Amino acid sequence: MPFDVVQFPGAGPDDRASSRSSRRLVGLWLLCMCLMIGVMVVLGGTTRLTGSGLSIMEWRPVTGILPPMSEAAWLRLFREYQAIPQYRLLHEGFGLAGFKHIFWLEWTHRLWGRLIGFAFLVPLVWFWWTGRIERRLRPRLALIFALGGLQGLVGWFMVASGFFPESTAVSPYRLVIHLTLALILYAAILWTAFGLLWPRPALLLPRRSAVASADGMVRPLSAVLCALVALTIVAGGFVAGTHAGFDYNTFPLMDGHLIPAAYDRLSPFLLNLTANIAAVQFDHRVLATLTALTACAVLALGFARPQLRQVLRPRLVAVGAAVAAQYALGVATLLWVVPVPLAAAHQFGAVLVLTASLALLHAVRPALNRRQLKDMSSVDGQADGAAPRPRRLIRPF
């Protein structure tokens, strides 16, 4: 009997849901959802970077799936777009062909959003109906679906801010909310998928050993890494939202200084963190550097300790590679003054960094209770060559 199968003789209606095959099926479906969200993040980034996001000025969740069907319909939409400040300031004179170009990007972004909703809802109903989803997971998945719907609304809330008089782009605050909610959804789905596919921590670290032993330090360090990645992403959202990447295009100095002279230009001081280009860009650099240093610390610890190296090697390599590539991409995006392909790759890189750090944290998370720990020890501690005993219930997250 495979150890991961959770089978209780005469157990309740969750029997099918907790079987290995159901968990794998549901887990793989959720991983596919993550992939779709990753593509969506790149599509959203490209839409923003090419100034396409304001080309559809209506919010029609269902009927909006149909693009304009006649020349008259195209002309009507183009005339509406010509009335907003973005057209006059960014795209004046680009003609109907230019308008169609930016329209199709925004339309594809919205269409992909609808497809994500569809690809989530239909299997969810099917798996639920056929008893493949454990009871405990049902409220979580329903909440994720509701948050997905909310994300569509937040997207429109963001786009609407681009139509304010004299505004040529969306509000940075709304852009950050949109990006953050997308990545919260992504993280929640990924964590749930990991829990289904790898129901127990890869490493047997009792709660007490965290911090108390050198090996145990890997857990708090991984948690700090995830927190720093999250903060760096939010800060990156502000860099994108305030167009801060088009200024201070040198590295590591900013205008000849390590800390830009204009860091505290605005008052009150807190406003600098979100609205002052110098401070916004500097904070993103600092947070990214702290993220990279923490990743180095996790890697140094992981490779120095044989027990950690043996179990965590692929995850450590993934964290190292993703953070190094993302840092280099960030610097390149800055030095080349935000070319669309580099900036879009940098946006996707953030998803990869998040994925790798969550995979590491998931592998070293504590077992849920003492019994689990005992059950795990009974399998893991088979140095005497005795046949392993099947474990009992391991909750899948």
Ligand code: HEM
């Ligand atoms: C772990 C490291 C990093 C992470 C996780 C990260 C993450 C992000 C994210 C999520 C964005 C917002 C993308 C968007 O909304 O379109 C962003 C934007 C940006 N980041 Fe980073 N970043 C990192 C390192 C760096 C570094 C080291 C630099 C340069 C010194 C940098 C420069 C930029 C620039 C210029 C933008 C704006 C690009 C645009 O306008 O599209 N990043 N970053």
